Amino acid sequence: MPAIATTSSLNNYPRLSISSYREQLRQGKAYSIELGYSYGGKSYSYSIKLDNTACHYGNYRHWWLCPKCSKRVSVLYCAGLYVCRHCIGANYGSQLKQPIDRLFSRAEAIRRRLGWQAGIAHGNQGRPKHMHFSTYYRLINEHNKLVQKICGATMVAINKNKGRASYER
Ligand SMILES: [Zn+2]
Incomplete structure (x- = not known):
């Protein structure tokens, strides 16, 4: 079962x-x-x-x-x-044993850096107060591409x- x-x-x-x-x-x-x-x-x-x-x-x-x-x-x-x-x-x-898991791991690493709730199902949760805009947009961009790939x-x-x-x- x-x-x-x-x-x-x-x-x-x-x-x-x-x-x-x-x-x-x-x-x-x-x-x-x-x-x-x-x-x-x-x-x-x-x-x-x-x-x-x-x-x-x-x-x-x-x-x-x-x-x-x-x-x-x-x-x-x-x-x-x-x-x-x-x-x-x-x-x-x-x-979990498939290569796609690496995409999940990378997306989770970005989410942690942004202070977002774990799990791509939770979507985008905004810019952390002290993060520079250029860093934020770079991370968001990478995150979106990963989600798109996943x-x-x-x-x-x-x-x-x-x-x-x-x-x-
Ligand atoms: Zn079913």
Whole structure:
């Protein structure tokens, strides 16, 4: 039985919350979202299926269906593919041994220097009072590039067409 990832280890992974698409999903049911991003120098482009449940006034609440186990969740984590916390927990040990871990370590070193909360999922937290602007911008720039390399997801399209949703390994 694989261990479920702890909160602190989950902070090491970029997260994708369905609520960040709330505005785009307001117009009704959607069946999948197409994502494009790169992770560790590899490009990914695929659809993630959605589920929806009816809520007040004819609106729908949307959920991710984990590409690996099809569980209905509101947050996915990136470890190459975006998967749910249970699936990333199962992978966590082997993830740490991969070269991508060096990118995480470097990003964490920058975060420590900036006095930011550990974990790239926590985003940018501003310039420390006594840090010179040029140092700050240099570090921010490097941090952003690392995050982009680790997993800079962008939404390509929301599919309202049921037949189009597919996930291929
Ligand atoms: Zn899963």
